[in-house]
Amino acid sequence: MGKVSGLTEAIARLVHDGDVVALEGFTHLIPVAAGQEIIRQGRRGLTLVRMTPDIVYDQMIGAGCARKLVFSWGGNPGVGSLHRFRDAVECGWPGALEIEEHSHAGMANRYVAGASGVPFAVLRGYVGTDLATVTDTIKPIVCPFTGEQLTAVPALNPDVTVIHAQRADRAGNVQLWGLLGVQKEAVLAARRSLVTVEEIVDTLEPVPGAIVLPAWAVTAVAEVPGGAHPSYAQGYSERDNAYYAAWDAISRDRDTFDNWLHENVFASAVGNNA
Template sequence: MSPIRQLDEAVSELVGDGDVVALEGFTHLIPVAAGHEIIRQGRRDLTLCRMTPDVIYDQMIGAGCARKLVFSWGGNPGVGSLHRFRDAIQHSWPVPLEIEEHSHAGMANRYTAGASGLPFAVLRGYAGTDLPAHTESIKTIECPFTGESLAAVSALNPDVGIVHAQQADRQGNVQMWGITGVQKETVLASKRSLVTVEEVVDELEPRPGAVVLPKWVVSAVAEVPGGAHPSYAQGYYERDNDYYQRWDPIGRDREQFRQWVDTEVLDVERSAR
């Protein structure tokens, strides 16, 4: 069976209410279109994982998709706060939001442990912080060889890992290049995975430094040109800096946000019918 799906079919098949879902992409290749499809399908009670939750997670939280956020930094990059995120934390709107906070290194190591089939990862980190006292997935352990005190973080194995890439072939092999963050680790750590791509091609052309995800680790591929906008896809389009600026007043106001969801996310589905 071909792994190529329409985006709505892939999300319906792979993402369910209550799932642990990671949409990863570090400034580059953020799977924004997939996040909007999750909003359209009305998924609820999700645990959302992401090293850098930015505008797409602000939108998903404001739409009521999330009950918990596992993260290492949150903000509108280059602009300021995520106001739907703040509203959920401070006022439980639209629903209460639980948070689990890590460092970037801690989150990256959690994905790596999950991808490696290990129960936890070890790092020199969190020293001098109170995060271990508030986060069950961080523990202090003693090195059996040196006696050094180290941090251990539990493996992160999402139910669904979602990333965006530049290309896939018709068999479902995926290739991405440029800044790639923890996309590979996220896919390998997840029980199911969805990759949205700029284009499906007959054959992947090898590129220096590219990351290739073989078809056997990818559950589904959806061709979604522009699927990372407003982030960028190297070789296809640049970052839309104005979008991030425009988001700030929309995110600040509940009514403006509701109108934005209706016109920019939900009406997209209606107009396609």
């Protein structure tokens, strides 16, 4: 079949009810279009994983896709709270949301452990914090060589990881550059992976500082120009700051959010070209 797919078909094939799903991207290259396609397809019972859940997870939570969030920070960057996330945690609307909170370093190391095929990661960063008192997946461990008190966190192996990148070739090799997060580790840790890209090209030309995810690590690629909006894709688009500011008012009220969802997500579809 090859790696190249339409977005609708790729989500239908790769994301299932009850899956552990990671949509990664750090300020840049956030796979928003893919998240909205998950909403359109009515997925339920998902465990959403992300180091920095922002508005795409707010939308998915508000749409009823999630039963749990595993994260290290959540908010509308530069603006304030995620109101659909808060409503789910505080009031159980549209359903109760379980949360599992870690530090950035803990989440990153969990992905690294998952990508490395080991059961857990060890780090110093939790010592002296109280996160272990509220998160069951943070456990003390003693170094067998020095006796030092450290902390273990279990590996993360999502059922599916979704990321956005600048481009891919027709064989499914993916090239991304600019401000990156844990996209590489999240893809390598996952059982299945989908990469939406700005464009599919015949040849990946070298770019300073770029990384390439080889086709063997990627399950599917979908060409979705603008698929990171309102975040940005270096070399292709700029961050839509007005969108983030407008989201605060949209997400505060349930009816306003529902109207927005039906007008801007359910009434439209993008990225279905194969």
